[in-house]
Amino acid sequence: MKNSFFGILTLLLFFGCNLAKEEVVAEKEEVIAEKDEVVYDMYQPSxxxxxxxxxxxxxxxxxxxxxxxxxxxxxxxxxxxxxxxxxxxxxxxxxxxxxxxxxxxxxxxxxxxxxxxxxxxxxxxxxxxxxxxxxxxxxxxxxxxxxxxxxx
Ligand code: HEC
Missing domain, CATH: 1.20.120 (Four Helix Bundle (Hemerythrin (Met), subunit A))
Structure with a gap:
Protein backbone atom coordinates (compact mmCIF):
# COMPACT_ATOMS: atom_id res chain seq x y z
CA MET A 1 0.00 0.00 0.00
CA LYS A 2 2.74 2.38 1.05
CA ASN A 3 4.76 1.38 -1.99
CA SER A 4 2.01 2.02 -4.48
CA PHE A 5 1.40 5.39 -2.84
CA PHE A 6 5.01 6.36 -3.48
CA GLY A 7 4.72 4.88 -6.92
CA ILE A 8 1.83 7.17 -7.76
CA LEU A 9 3.62 10.08 -6.14
CA THR A 10 6.74 9.56 -8.27
CA LEU A 11 4.56 9.11 -11.34
CA LEU A 12 2.86 12.42 -10.59
CA LEU A 13 6.18 14.09 -9.97
CA PHE A 14 7.57 12.63 -13.15
CA PHE A 15 4.71 13.86 -15.30
CA GLY A 16 4.57 17.10 -13.39
CA CYS A 17 8.22 17.68 -14.13
CA ASN A 18 7.74 16.89 -17.79
CA LEU A 19 4.86 19.30 -17.97
CA ALA A 20 6.99 21.97 -16.42
CA LYS A 21 9.70 21.25 -18.96
CA GLU A 22 7.21 21.54 -21.80
CA GLU A 23 6.12 24.88 -20.45
CA VAL A 24 9.69 26.12 -20.45
CA VAL A 25 10.15 24.91 -24.02
CA ALA A 26 6.90 26.55 -25.04
CA GLU A 27 8.02 29.79 -23.39
CA LYS A 28 11.34 29.64 -25.22
CA GLU A 29 9.51 29.10 -28.50
CA GLU A 30 7.36 32.11 -27.80
CA VAL A 31 10.42 34.23 -27.18
CA ILE A 32 11.92 33.03 -30.47
CA ALA A 33 8.62 33.70 -32.23
CA GLU A 34 8.59 37.23 -30.79
CA LYS A 35 12.12 37.80 -32.04
CA ASP A 36 11.06 36.61 -35.50
CA GLU A 37 8.20 39.06 -35.48
CA VAL A 38 10.51 41.90 -34.62
CA VAL A 39 12.76 41.01 -37.57
CA TYR A 40 9.69 40.71 -39.79
CA ASP A 41 8.34 44.07 -38.65
CA MET A 42 11.53 45.80 -39.70
CA TYR A 43 10.87 45.02 -43.38
CA GLN A 44 7.84 47.01 -44.36
CA PRO A 45 7.24 47.00 -48.10
CA SER A 46 5.66 50.19 -49.39
C1 HEC B 1 5.75 53.81 -63.78
C2 HEC B 1 6.91 53.05 -63.41
C3 HEC B 1 6.77 51.57 -63.18
C4 HEC B 1 6.07 50.65 -63.92
C5 HEC B 1 5.25 50.87 -65.17
C6 HEC B 1 6.28 49.38 -63.27
N1 HEC B 1 7.06 49.51 -62.17
FE1 HEC B 1 7.61 48.04 -60.88
N2 HEC B 1 8.43 49.42 -59.64
C7 HEC B 1 8.52 50.78 -59.89
C8 HEC B 1 9.06 51.44 -58.72
C9 HEC B 1 9.31 52.94 -58.57
C10 HEC B 1 9.29 50.43 -57.76
C11 HEC B 1 9.79 50.60 -56.32
C12 HEC B 1 8.57 50.77 -55.43
C13 HEC B 1 8.91 51.13 -54.00
O1 HEC B 1 9.93 50.68 -53.51
O2 HEC B 1 8.10 51.83 -53.38
C14 HEC B 1 8.92 49.17 -58.39
C15 HEC B 1 9.07 47.93 -57.79
C16 HEC B 1 8.82 46.72 -58.41
C17 HEC B 1 9.12 45.42 -57.87
C18 HEC B 1 9.81 45.16 -56.52
C19 HEC B 1 8.78 45.19 -55.41
C20 HEC B 1 9.41 44.93 -54.06
O3 HEC B 1 9.06 43.91 -53.44
O4 HEC B 1 10.24 45.74 -53.64
C21 HEC B 1 8.69 44.48 -58.78
C22 HEC B 1 8.79 42.97 -58.66
C23 HEC B 1 8.12 45.21 -59.89
N3 HEC B 1 8.22 46.56 -59.63
C24 HEC B 1 7.55 44.61 -60.99
C25 HEC B 1 6.86 45.31 -61.99
C26 HEC B 1 6.07 44.68 -63.04
C27 HEC B 1 5.91 43.19 -63.23
C28 HEC B 1 5.55 45.70 -63.78
C29 HEC B 1 4.63 45.60 -64.96
C30 HEC B 1 3.51 44.70 -64.88
C31 HEC B 1 6.03 46.96 -63.22
N4 HEC B 1 6.81 46.68 -62.12
C32 HEC B 1 5.73 48.19 -63.74
C33 HEC B 1 8.16 51.42 -61.05
C34 HEC B 1 7.39 50.85 -62.06
Missing part, protein backbone atom coordinates in the same frame (compact mmCIF):
# COMPACT_ATOMS: atom_id res chain seq x y z
CA UNK A 47 2.15 50.21 -50.81
CA UNK A 48 3.74 50.51 -54.26
CA UNK A 49 6.05 47.52 -53.67
CA UNK A 50 3.02 45.42 -52.71
CA UNK A 51 1.14 46.59 -55.78
CA UNK A 52 4.15 45.77 -57.98
CA UNK A 53 4.35 42.24 -56.59
CA UNK A 54 0.63 41.85 -57.23
CA UNK A 55 1.06 43.09 -60.80
CA UNK A 56 3.91 40.68 -61.26
CA UNK A 57 1.77 37.75 -60.11
CA UNK A 58 -1.23 38.75 -62.21
CA UNK A 59 0.86 39.20 -65.35
CA UNK A 60 2.50 35.83 -64.77
CA UNK A 61 -0.99 34.34 -64.65
CA UNK A 62 -1.85 36.22 -67.85
CA UNK A 63 1.21 34.76 -69.54
CA UNK A 64 0.08 31.25 -68.56
CA UNK A 65 -3.46 31.96 -69.76
CA UNK A 66 -2.26 33.34 -73.09
CA UNK A 67 0.03 30.35 -73.63
CA UNK A 68 -2.91 28.09 -72.84
CA UNK A 69 -4.96 29.87 -75.51
CA UNK A 70 -7.30 31.69 -73.12
CA UNK A 71 -8.49 35.20 -73.97
CA UNK A 72 -8.19 37.61 -71.01
CA UNK A 73 -11.28 39.79 -70.68
CA UNK A 74 -11.18 41.63 -67.35
CA UNK A 75 -8.65 44.37 -66.67
CA UNK A 76 -7.68 44.20 -62.96
CA UNK A 77 -8.85 47.58 -61.66
CA UNK A 78 -6.37 47.38 -58.77
CA UNK A 79 -3.64 48.27 -61.26
CA UNK A 80 -4.97 51.84 -61.35
CA UNK A 81 -3.49 52.25 -57.87
CA UNK A 82 -0.16 52.81 -59.63
CA UNK A 83 -1.21 56.47 -59.88
CA UNK A 84 -1.68 56.89 -56.14
CA UNK A 85 0.10 54.14 -54.19
CA UNK A 86 2.64 55.37 -51.68
CA UNK A 87 6.25 54.81 -52.69
CA UNK A 88 9.19 53.89 -50.47
CA UNK A 89 10.50 56.94 -48.64
CA UNK A 90 13.46 57.59 -50.87
CA UNK A 91 11.50 57.57 -54.14
CA UNK A 92 9.30 60.24 -55.66
CA UNK A 93 6.57 60.35 -58.24
CA UNK A 94 8.27 62.60 -60.83
CA UNK A 95 7.09 63.38 -64.36
CA UNK A 96 8.90 60.43 -65.91
CA UNK A 97 7.20 58.13 -63.48
CA UNK A 98 3.80 59.62 -64.22
CA UNK A 99 4.10 59.36 -68.00
CA UNK A 100 5.34 55.77 -67.73
CA UNK A 101 2.43 54.89 -65.42
CA UNK A 102 -0.03 56.24 -67.98
CA UNK A 103 1.58 54.41 -70.90
CA UNK A 104 1.74 51.24 -68.88
CA UNK A 105 -1.92 51.33 -67.83
CA UNK A 106 -3.07 52.06 -71.40
CA UNK A 107 -0.99 49.18 -72.67
CA UNK A 108 -2.17 46.78 -69.96
CA UNK A 109 -5.78 47.68 -70.76
CA UNK A 110 -5.15 46.79 -74.41
CA UNK A 111 -4.45 43.18 -73.37
CA UNK A 112 -8.11 42.97 -72.40
CA UNK A 113 -9.42 44.71 -75.52
CA UNK A 114 -11.07 41.80 -77.32
CA UNK A 115 -11.63 43.96 -80.42
CA UNK A 116 -7.96 44.82 -80.92
CA UNK A 117 -6.38 43.93 -84.27
CA UNK A 118 -2.94 43.55 -82.69
CA UNK A 119 -2.04 39.94 -81.77
CA UNK A 120 -2.55 39.21 -78.07
CA UNK A 121 1.02 38.06 -77.51
CA UNK A 122 2.32 41.33 -78.93
CA UNK A 123 0.02 43.43 -76.75
CA UNK A 124 1.11 41.46 -73.71
CA UNK A 125 4.83 41.75 -74.50
CA UNK A 126 4.48 45.50 -75.18
CA UNK A 127 3.09 45.88 -71.67
CA UNK A 128 5.89 43.90 -70.06
CA UNK A 129 8.40 45.98 -72.01
CA UNK A 130 6.82 49.07 -70.45
CA UNK A 131 7.29 47.57 -66.98
CA UNK A 132 10.95 47.22 -67.95
CA UNK A 133 11.24 50.71 -69.48
CA UNK A 134 9.97 52.36 -66.33
CA UNK A 135 12.26 50.21 -64.23
CA UNK A 136 15.24 51.27 -66.31
CA UNK A 137 14.62 54.87 -65.25
CA UNK A 138 14.80 54.34 -61.50
CA UNK A 139 14.43 50.85 -60.10
CA UNK A 140 16.66 48.44 -62.02
CA UNK A 141 16.78 45.67 -59.39
CA UNK A 142 13.73 43.61 -60.47
CA UNK A 143 14.41 43.84 -64.26
CA UNK A 144 15.79 40.31 -64.73
CA UNK A 145 12.76 38.99 -62.85
CA UNK A 146 10.37 41.00 -65.02
CA UNK A 147 12.07 39.83 -68.24
CA UNK A 148 10.94 36.31 -67.37
CA UNK A 149 7.35 37.47 -67.89
CA UNK A 150 7.96 38.04 -71.61
CA UNK A 151 6.47 35.45 -73.96
CA UNK A 152 9.23 34.17 -76.21
Missing amino acids: EMANLMNQMFAENLQLKKDILAGKIPTEFPLDFLKIHTAELSEFKSRNETFQSFSKLFIESEKEIFNTESQVPLKERYNNTINLCISCHQTECTGPITRIQKLLIK
